[in-house]
Amino acid sequence: MIDKSKKQISEKHQRILDAAIEMFAEKGYASTSTSEIAKKAEVAEGTIFRHYKTKKDLLLSIVSPTIATFIAPHFTKAFSKEVLQGDYASYEEFLRTFAYNRYEFLKQNLPIIKIFVQEVAFHEEFQKPYVKLFKKEILPYFKKMILHFQEKGELKQLPPETIMRFTVTTIAGTILTKQFIAKELDFEKELDEAILFLMGGLKQ
Structure with missing residues (x-):
């Protein structure tokens, strides 16, 4: 889990990061879609793109x-x-x-x-x-x-x-x-x- 103390973020944003870490580690970056991350994080896919322009931006974050x-x-x-x-x-x-x-x-x-x-x-x-x-x-x-x-x-x-x-x-x-x-x-x-x-x- 990304440490919240490093940067104050919302609960939804935290769930996106946690879901992305888990899925990228399990399936790999290329094989993971933003829709899968959104589903696991229990947020709308558009919520991801409010924080990150692209999936690669999410990976880099x-x-x-x-x-x-x-x-x-x-x-x-x-x-x-x-x-x-x-x-x-x-x-x-x-x-x-x-x-x-x-x-x-x-x-x-x-x-x-x-x-x-x-x-x-x-x-x-x-x-x-x-x-x-x-x-x-x-x-x-x-x-x-x-x-x-x-x-x-x-x-x-x-x-x-x-x-x-x-x-x-x-x-x-x-x-x-x-x-x-x-x-x-x-x-x-x-x-x-x-x-x-x-x-x-x-x-x-």
């Missing part, structure tokens, strides 16, 4: 605040401080902290994150702020972490950006598979196997 309120302070600055600026005995220890931190974040914000993941590839508006924040808040600390373990002789002398890509795709793939594709999987077991696989390729 849901995801754009997420970028501003979650991606900026939590996904980047807080994540950087909580995870990337930590002191780890090994790269493997860092991987576990990284994985569990993102796994909990995803569970807590699942509907909106699901919409973001589904739609980010198709809407440039979602990509630009995300990429900008990543380059500013995540990339420098992630690179510093990798260089640290390369200097210790734990990681291969590959370009840090390459190790970063391998790390993110492996960990993110494990988390997303558990959350969206095979919910019956034992996350701890899958993560152990993913880390074993990753470290097998990255260790010096």
Whole structure:
């Protein structure tokens, strides 16, 4: 649910947002019509268009605040401080902290994150702020972490950006598979196997 404290809105408007989040997450943006959203929200379809010119405006109103309120302070600055600026005995220890931190974040914000993941590839508006924040808040600390373990002789002398890509795709793939594709999987077991696989390729 969108937090009413962020912006005072009417009960009907709130129902529209809640219905849109639920249906976009369940069916996808392209497969959801404004008439379906209106029916679920128990409002006339015209009520939606009094607040939003188009269905895409409605989508942006849901995801754009997420970028501003979650991606900026939590996904980047807080994540950087909580995870990337930590002191780890090994790269493997860092991987576990990284994985569990993102796994909990995803569970807590699942509907909106699901919409973001589904739609980010198709809407440039979602990509630009995300990429900008990543380059500013995540990339420098992630690179510093990798260089640290390369200097210790734990990681291969590959370009840090390459190790970063391998790390993110492996960990993110494990988390997303558990959350969206095979919910019956034992996350701890899958993560152990993913880390074993990753470290097998990255260790010096």
